[in-house]
Amino acid sequence: MPLLILHPVPPLPPLPTYFALSFLLLLWSVLQAREELSVLEQSGITTAPPSEMDPSSQTLNLTHYFDIQEDDITVLKYVKSMVRDSWSVLVLCNVAFCFLLVVGMGLQWLIFGKLRDIERQHVRDKLWNFAFYKFIVVFGVLNVQTLEEMVFWVAWFATFAFLHAFAQLSKDRFEYLSFSPATPNTTHAKVLGLLASIFSASIILGCLCGYVGNSHGWNLFLFMIAECLLLAFRTLHVILKYAIHLYDLHYEGVWEKRGMVVYYTELFMELLVLGVDFTHHIHMLLWGNVFLSMASLVICLQIRFLYNEIQRRVQRHRNYRKVVHNMEARFANASDEELRQNDDDCAICWEEMKSARKLPCNHLFHDGCLRSWLEHETSCPTCRQPLNITRTEGGSRPQPAGEAAPQGPTLTPAQRIGARNPTMRNRLGGHFFHFDGSMIASWMPSFSVEVTHSNVLRRRMVANRISVLNNMANQVTQMFPHISHSAALNDLRMTRSVELTVANIVEGRLVDTGTPPGSPASSEPPSSPEVPASLEEADTFSPLLRSPDSASNTASSPPTDAETPWDQPSTSSAWHQVSEGGDTGHSFSDTGARFSKSSTERQNMLQLRKERLLLEARRKYANNQAAASRSDTRNEAIGQHQTGPSTSSPSSSSSEGNLQEHTSLPPSVTSNLHSESDSNYDSSSPGTFYTSEAGPRSDDVVRRRNAVLEATLRRLNQQQL
Amino acid sequence: MAGSALRRLMAEYKQLTVNPPEGIVAGPVNEENFFEWEALIVGPEGTCFEGGVFPAEIIFPTDYPLTPPKMKFKCEMFHPNIYSDGRVCISILHAPGDDPMGYESSAERWSPVQSVEKILLSVVSMLAEPNAESGANVDASKMWRDERELFYKRAKEIVKKSLGYGS
Ligand SMILES: [Zn+2]
Numbered sequence: 001m002p003l004l005i006l007h008p009v010p011p012l013p014p015l016p017t018y019f020a021l022s023f024l025l026l027l028w029s030v031l032q033a034r035e036e037l038s039v040l041e042q043s044g045i046t047t048a049p050p051s052e053m054d055p056s057s058q059t060l061n062l063t064h065y066f067d068i069q070e071d072d073i074t075v076l077k078y079v080k081s082m083v084r085d086s087w088s089v090l091v092l093c094n095v096a097f098c099f100l101l102v103v104g105m106g107l108q109w110l111i112f113g114k115l116r117d118i119e120r121q122h123v124r125d126k127l128w129n130f131a132f133y134k135f136i137v138v139f140g141v142l143n144v145q146t147l148e149e150m151v152f153w154v155a156w157f158a159t160f161a162f163l164h165a166f167a168q169l170s171k172d173r174f175e176y177l178s179f180s181p182a183t184p185n186t187t188h189a190k191v192l193g194l195l196a197s198i199f200s201a202s203i204i205l206g207c208l209c210g211y212v213g214n215s216h217g218w219n220l221f222l223f224m225i226a227e228c229l230l231l232a233f234r235t236l237h238v239i240l241k242y243a244i245h246l247y248d249l250h251y252e253g254v255w256e257k258r259g260m261v262v263y264y265t266e267l268f269m270e271l272l273v274l275g276v277d278f279t280h281h282i283h284m285l286l287w288g289n290v291f292l293s294m295a296s297l298v299i300c301l302q303i304r305f306l307y308n309e310i311q312r313r314v315q316r317h318r319n320y321r322k323v324v325h326n327m328e329a330r331f332a333n334a335s336d337e338e339l340r341q342n343d344d345d346c347a348i349c350w351e352e353m354k355s356a357r358k359l360p361c362n363h364l365f366h367d368g369c370l371r372s373w374l375e376h377e378t379s380c381p382t383c384r385q386p387l388n389i390t391r392t393e394g395g396s397r398p399q400p401a402g403e404a405a406p407q408g409p410t411l412t413p414a415q416r417i418g419a420r421n422p423t424m425r426n427r428l429g430g431h432f433f434h435f436d437g438s439m440i441a442s443w444m445p446s447f448s449v450e451v452t453h454s455n456v457l458r459r460r461m462v463a464n465r466i467s468v469l470n471n472m473a474n475q476v477t478q479m480f481p482h483i484s485h486s487a488a489l490n491d492l493r494m495t496r497s498v499e500l501t502v503a504n505i506v507e508g509r510l511v512d513t514g515t516p517p518g519s520p521a522s523s524e525p526p527s528s529p530e531v532p533a534s535l536e537e538a539d540t541f542s543p544l545l546r547s548p549d550s551a552s553n554t555a556s557s558p559p560t561d562a563e564t565p566w567d568q569p570s571t572s573s574a575w576h577q578v579s580e581g582g583d584t585g586h587s588f589s590d591t592g593a594r595f596s597k598s599s600t601e602r603q604n605m606l607q608l609r610k611e612r613l614l615l616e617a618r619r620k621y622a623n624n625q626a627a628a629s630r631s632d633t634r635n636e637a638i639g640q641h642q643t644g645p646s647t648s649s650p651s652s653s654s655s656e657g658n659l660q661e662h663t664s665l666p667p668s669v670t671s672n673l674h675s676e677s678d679s680n681y682d683s684s685s686p687g688t689f690y691t692s693e694a695g696p697r698s699d700d701v702v703r704r705r706n707a708v709l710e711a712t713l714r715r716l717n718q719q720q721l
Numbered sequence: 722m723a724g725s726a727l728r729r730l731m732a733e734y735k736q737l738t739v740n741p742p743e744g745i746v747a748g749p750v751n752e753e754n755f756f757e758w759e760a761l762i763v764g765p766e767g768t769c770f771e772g773g774v775f776p777a778e779i780i781f782p783t784d785y786p787l788t789p790p791k792m793k794f795k796c797e798m799f800h801p802n803i804y805s806d807g808r809v810c811i812s813i814l815h816a817p818g819d820d821p822m823g824y825e826s827s828a829e830r831w832s833p834v835q836s837v838e839k840i841l842l843s844v845v846s847m848l849a850e851p852n853a854e855s856g857a858n859v860d861a862s863k864m865w866r867d868e869r870e871l872f873y874k875r876a877k878e879i880v881k882k883s884l885g886y887g888s
């Protein structure tokens with residue numbers, strides 16, 4: 001109920017004070033009862049006078065249960081006598097509340113331990129909202145008049161508040177636990193056990209309201225059962241989510257249907273809860289006879305909120321169906337042969353593909369992965385080629401009623417933007433709202449955000465793009481003289497990256513009119529003609545010369561590294577080359593480590609690696625300071641020495657090779673390197689800079705620590721073997 | 722549902738552990754929460770940030786890799802593309818939809834094929850070559866453009882501080 005947030009939460013007295021006060025009050029009422037009992041025994045009256053019986057309370061009249069009998073045991077006598085006094089009843093309720101609180105806190109410590117801040121906040125909000133809302137319901141709808149009714153409803157709602165609070169806690173805790181792969185099974189069992197108990201408690205309470213409803217009319221029954229159902233469904237929702245999560249965690253391989261199962265469980269449970277809540281509120285409004293009162297206003301607001309929620313959910317589902325439908329109609333499943341040829345994991349989830357969908361750009365993805373991505377963005381994740389989903393291929397998709405089939409080239413950019421589906425537009429914020437009018441056009445056209453830019457900016461970017469493309473095409477034609485400039489340009493327009501184009505050429509995907517007939521140009525050209533020209537213009541190209549794929553491509557297609565110097569700045573290879581040129585090439589000898597199965601070992605390992613990185617950086621910094629403090633002439637010589645190898649070093653040393661060199665470096669070699677540099681430093685100018693920086697002793701400390709680290713790393717590496 | 726994000730993060734963590742790029746160590750701060758990482762980035766050699774070790778936190782969304790993580794330096798930084806509170810402003814960290822600066826092309830923004838490793842490498846290259854046009858930190862941009870020597874000096878101090886030395 002986000003609608004009803006009680007803002008200034010009154011400051012609560014500290015719990016011990018509250019408990020002490022409650023105890024004192026109890027003591028007081030017990031003393032009162034004793035006095036009364038003694039009076040009763042003296043006068044010899046065993047039954048309550050009939051005037052105390054309230055004949056008007058038909059609904060929940062429990063008073064006659066509490067007539068004091070001679071043969072009752074003492075405790076019962078006390079209780080019964082206290083129940084006859086309304087103040088003592090309140091005191092008893094308060095004590096019961098204390099008891100519930102203590103039980104709740106005990107349970108919380110037992111199952112959840114210390115609560116995180118967000119969990120505490122959620123529970124507090126939930127409880128306050130619940131209390132506020134039920135207060136309105138009790139006085140506005142139920143029209144409670146007698147004390148007995150009051151006590152009954154307070155007890156009823158307190159129970160529900162208690163259960164709801166724990167359901168909320170379990171939900172939050174589950175979400176938190178799902179952030180970690182290394183949660184012990186006992187923790188899962190505890191939380192799941194609690195959820196199951198809450199669920200069964202709600203079922204039992206449901207049976208109880210069947211009993212109450214039998215004697216007090218079906219309106220009351222409906223009112224009470226709705227509460228039970230809401231709690232039961234909410235709990236069941238969490239349990240189902242939990243079960244799916246655990247199943248997914250322990251599932252070997254890829255669970256292809258996962259996305260669908262999750263989606264439909266969510267949809268079904270959410271609609272169920274919303275539906276029950278909605279009917280519950282409608283029922284309250286009609287039954288309570290509370291038109292034109294404060295309570296009816298609150299309930300009406302809540303009904304409106306729930307209605308909007310339901311509508312939103314249904315709308316979301318419609319969009320989801322559309323995405324699925326479009327995807328199925330437009331992108332064929334990849335054949336087994338294509339899967340085998342691809343021989344790569346899904347780029348979205350990094351897991352193996354046993355079945356996949358193929359995009360027009362020949363990239364393969366899992367069905368579920370692609371679907372969830374298309375809900376975010378309509379372009380290929382790998383090459384960012386826009387996917388014009390709306391245009392059917394071969395008319396295989398039936399045109400939804402009321403949708404005008406957009407003809408790509410005739411669409412203005414504004415129309416194209418407006419035609420995005422509503423959820424997406426909402427996600428993007430106010431930026432696109434003024435294009436609402438064109439919503440009738442079918443959703444998800446291919447376009448790029450850059451169309452909203454001012455013309456000046458666009459023109460500049462287009463100019464940039466053309467020159468950049470020309471440069472890239474020149475590079476490609478230099479590498480592959482048999483490819484014509486225009487063909488290279490065409491392909492580059494699609495790939496935006498020299499590497500990708502080179503890969504296309506090498507793998508024979510680039511069809512060129514000037515290509516010798518011998519080349520294996522079997523597959524279709526990647527530059528599909530259906531992309532309209534205006535769209536290409538809108539889709540601006542990166543002027544920063546950095547393809548997002550360059551990092552992965554340097555590993556997959558090493559030859560391009562050598563030939564594309566402009567690509568270097570952003571990638572690891574540049575980094576390697578620079579460091580290679582320096583005089584301390586292997587300074588950061590973090591060769592990577594074993595990836596342990598145990599969570600604690602992984603954490604220790606990571607900690608070690610971090611410390612090591614920092615230590616080495618410190619030592620290197622100190623060495624550099626020392627070098628700087630030496631004579632200038634020597635410095636210059638070193639500078640020349642430094643620049644020498646970096647220019648002459650073969651640029652073909654790819655990052656892969658370098659990494660290999662690193663990983664194959666045995667620990668003994670690294671430690672040799674360390675001692676070498678250490679001795680270097682010792683021979684030059686001992687202590688001249690450390691005195692100013694961190695004291696002469698720190699070097700010893702560093703060395704000793706490093707030795708420990710080395711030993712640990714070596715041990716861990718040996719364990720691996 | 723965090724299940725698929727968790728699997729993917731685990732795979733990335735493994736890759737970064739077994740085969741780390743030079744000068745980068747990254748992993749979850751605490752495995753109780755796999756969606757909060759810390760990375761140590763060594764300033765690239767031959768640049769003014771050379772030799773510094775800069776810690777940064779990376780916070781992943783639950784629908785990672787569909788939406789990009791957020792990255793923030795935990796140490797003092799002075800750089801045209803880093804906000805004064807440490808947030809990093811590079812295009813790879815922006816979702817294709819939002820374009821706060823209005824100058825990036827979608828081609829270099831976030832997509833699920835990106836990874837933590839690529840982000841960190843981009844950050845290294847950002848350290849090496851600041852983009853003065855972005856202006857996440859206007860002072861730094863100005864200094865980078867107009868008073869390069871002063872910027873270098875400031876960067877040297879940052880490096881010194883990042884290693885825990887003095888001032
Ligand atoms: Zn996948």
Ligand SMILES: [Zn+2]
Pocket residue numbers: 359361362363380381382383384385
């Ligand atoms: Zn593609």
